[in-house]
Amino acid sequence: MRKATNASIRRRLLISLILTIVILWLIAASFVYRVAYHEVEEIYDATLAPISPQGVPLEVVPMVES
Secondary structure: OHHHHHHHHHHHHHHHHHHHHHHHHHHHHHHHHHHHHHHHHHHHHHHHHHHHHHOOOOOOOOOOOO
16 A cells, blocks of 8 residues: 555656656747847848848838829
């Protein structure tokens, strides 16, 4: 009878530890993804900044026929 109780406690402890580790890894992975995404966006914006004045004008003036 005592062996079954120990196995049950060990199993519950193992499951709770595994779930806790998995949840922490998912939180850390999502944080790393968000930071990396933000940094890539900044680099992308920095590479587009020099060519932006050559692109589409900011204001489009409609041509009026007279």
